[in-house]
Amino acid sequence: MxxxxxxxxxxxxxxxxxxxxxSAGEAVATVTTVQAPxxxxxxxxxxxxxxxxxxxxxxxxxxxxxxxxxxxxxAELHKTFPFEMCTLVGDNLYGRQRSQDxxxxxxxxxxxxxxxxxxxxxxxxxxxxxxxxxYKLFNxxxxxxxxxxxxxQDVRFFALETTYPVPEQIKWLEEELMKSREKWKIAYFHxxxxxxxxxxxxxxxxxxxxxxxxxxxxVNVVFTGHDHIYERIKPQNGIAYFxxxxxxxxxxxxxxxxAPFSDxxxxxxxxxxxxxxxxxxxxxxxxxxxxxxxxxxxxxRQELSSAxxxxxGERR
Amino acid sequence: MLLxxxxxxxxxAVATAPAQTAVNPMAQNLADFKERVDAYAALHRKIxxxxxxxxxxxxxxxxxxxxxxxxxxxxxARASAKQGDVFTAPVRKTIRSLIAGxxxxxxxxxxxxxxxxxxxxxxxxxVNSRYxxxxxxxxxxxxxxxxxxxxxxxxxxxFVGDTLILLDPGAHLIVDYVPNSLPPR
Numbered sequence: 001m002x003x004x005x006x007x008x009x010x011x012x013x014x015x016x017x018x019x020x021x022x023s024a025g026e027a028v029a030t031v032t033t034v035q036a037p038x039x040x041x042x043x044x045x046x047x048x049x050x051x052x053x054x055x056x057x058x059x060x061x062x063x064x065x066x067x068x069x070x071x072x073x074x075a076e077l078h079k080t081f082p083f084e085m086c087t088l089v090g091d092n093l094y095g096r097q098r099s100q101d102x103x104x105x106x107x108x109x110x111x112x113x114x115x116x117x118x119x120x121x122x123x124x125x126x127x128x129x130x131x132x133x134x135y136k137l138f139n140x141x142x143x144x145x146x147x148x149x150x151x152x153q154d155v156r157f158f159a160l161e162t163t164y165p166v167p168e169q170i171k172w173l174e175e176e177l178m179k180s181r182e183k184w185k186i187a188y189f190h191x192x193x194x195x196x197x198x199x200x201x202x203x204x205x206x207x208x209x210x211x212x213x214x215x216x217x218x219v220n221v222v223f224t225g226h227d228h229i230y231e232r233i234k235p236q237n238g239i240a241y242f243x244x245x246x247x248x249x250x251x252x253x254x255x256x257x258x259a260p261f262s263d264x265x266x267x268x269x270x271x272x273x274x275x276x277x278x279x280x281x282x283x284x285x286x287x288x289x290x291x292x293x294x295x296x297x298x299x300x301r302q303e304l305s306s307a308x309x310x311x312x313g314e315r316r
Numbered sequence: 317m318l319l320x321x322x323x324x325x326x327x328x329a330v331a332t333a334p335a336q337t338a339v340n341p342m343a344q345n346l347a348d349f350k351e352r353v354d355a356y357a358a359l360h361r362k363i364x365x366x367x368x369x370x371x372x373x374x375x376x377x378x379x380x381x382x383x384x385x386x387x388x389x390x391x392x393a394r395a396s397a398k399q400g401d402v403f404t405a406p407v408r409k410t411i412r413s414l415i416a417g418x419x420x421x422x423x424x425x426x427x428x429x430x431x432x433x434x435x436x437x438x439x440x441x442x443v444n445s446r447y448x449x450x451x452x453x454x455x456x457x458x459x460x461x462x463x464x465x466x467x468x469x470x471x472x473x474x475f476v477g478d479t480l481i482l483l484d485p486g487a488h489l490i491v492d493y494v495p496n497s498l499p500p501r
Contacts, residue, residue, distance in 0.1 A: 095449060095450055096449045096450075097376075097380075097449070098376070098380055099375070099376035099377040099379075099380055101376075102376035103376070126433075126434055126452045126453045126454070126455060127452045127453070129383075129485070129488070130485040130486070131379045131382075131383055131485075131486065132379075134370065134371065134372055134373070134374045134378075134379055135374060135375075135376060135379060136373035136374060136375065141372050141373075142372035162455065163453050163454075163455045163456065164453075164455075164456050164461070164472055165456070165457075165458040165461065166458075166461055167458070167461065167462055170458060191455060200433055203430060203455070204423070204426045204430075205423075205426055205427065205430045205455075205457040205458065205459060206430075206455075206457075206458070208459075209458040209459075
């Protein structure tokens with residue numbers, strides 16, 4: 001199915017799982033997800049004029065024909081859904097990273113988007129040289145980890161470097177989260193805290209380090225890559241997690257054993273995500289190289305009252 | 317370790333001169349390591365300062381040119397560098413012990429999996445040579461980074477298999493390494 005913006009009422013509310021009790025004032029927000037009943041009936045992107053529209057792409061820089069196919073779909077979708085920015089969850093260039101590689105693996109495939117002034121905000125994966133942070137088109141301002149306020153809506157993004165999470169970065173993250181007053185806090189980085197994939201799977205060490213900060217300071221959504229599949233995780237501790245690691249690479253069949261926390265896996269085609277935030281709703285579509293919507297849904301942000309937090313009950 | 321005797325005089329504490337000096341071998345090894353790493357970092361900075369200034373918004377050509385120029389100059393300045401120059405034998409012992417301690421306190425298998433997640437098989441590691449382009453960087457668990465000696469910004473720890481590398485990421489250069497650094501399974 002092409003990008004037909006079909007319907008908006010096919011909502012199936014999902015309850016949160018794996019919630020932990022919280023002290024008053026610890027978490028400030030949480031999410032529920034609403035998903036389409038099936039990929040054949042995706043939830044439409046509202047395409048509202050004042051919304052924040054962005055895409056998410058990971059593990060893409062192969063320079064392969066398949067990467068180019070998916071990039072072409074991104075450009076096609078951009079014509080009708082003009083996302084202004086794109087977050088990159090790492091492995092931006094595989095193998096050699098000479099100037100011609102930046103062209104072949106990034107500048108040429110995404111030229112229509114670059115020409116349309118879509119800004120790419122990179123995080124680094126384990127295949128990326130750290131000098132990529134100086135590359136103008138990745139907008140990292142020479143930093144391995146950084147945060148920025150989105151150009152529209154009340155959203156702040158946090159780009160992290162997870163192959164080398166030095167204590168300084170963790171301290172920085174806590175300070176940034178603490179002072180962030182935006183309603184939406186979205187983190188993105190390479191290694192997934194939750195993944196069903198057989199090749200890598202969940203990074204438990206990283207989860208131990210980052211998730212307590214995410215829950216404490218009300219991060220709503222986390223985008224990751226590394227595993228070459230697409231996966232949407234059931235909300236964990238009030239956070240919506242996604243793995244979007246098949247932007248160029250693909251490990252067919254690697255999601256054949258979904259973990260209990262998994263809600264949707266696509267391991268047979270390459271996928272990028274587009275999302276739209278307006279008010280307290282983030283509508284998302286996962287789109288494959290044929291332009292088909294393979295997953296869609298809505299993340300609904302909710303304020304968490306102190307009373308709810310103190311109850312230790314399930315948050316919705 | 318310096319032993320200091322505290323004497324309370326009229327309600328305030330006064331430190332007298334050291335009564336005796338005891339040597340903590342691990343602290344001494346770590347101090348020695350810090351000195352050697354700092355010397356490398358100073359060399360890196362000195363050479364980098366001599367190169368054309370590097371913009372935060374560079375083109376790939378500028379990035380590549382800078383990186384290779386930096387690497388060549390450092391390699392030339394350390395032409396006689398060999399394994400053990402930074403990770404001396406006593407330092408290697410200390411580093412192995414710190415890693416083993418982290419493993420003993422944490423989940424050994426999770427730590428090992430995290431480190432060897434993308435291990436591609438045996439790779440020839442040589443001091444003063446370029447880190448191989450086709451070898452992905454291993455993740456360094458935060459827990460381990462907290463327990464290893466702090467490094468200046470220009471260098472970092474990385475694993476290739478069970479070899480711990482001191483990597484200069486700006487120059488893509490292997491500064492030194494500790495073979496067999498992980499505890500046995």
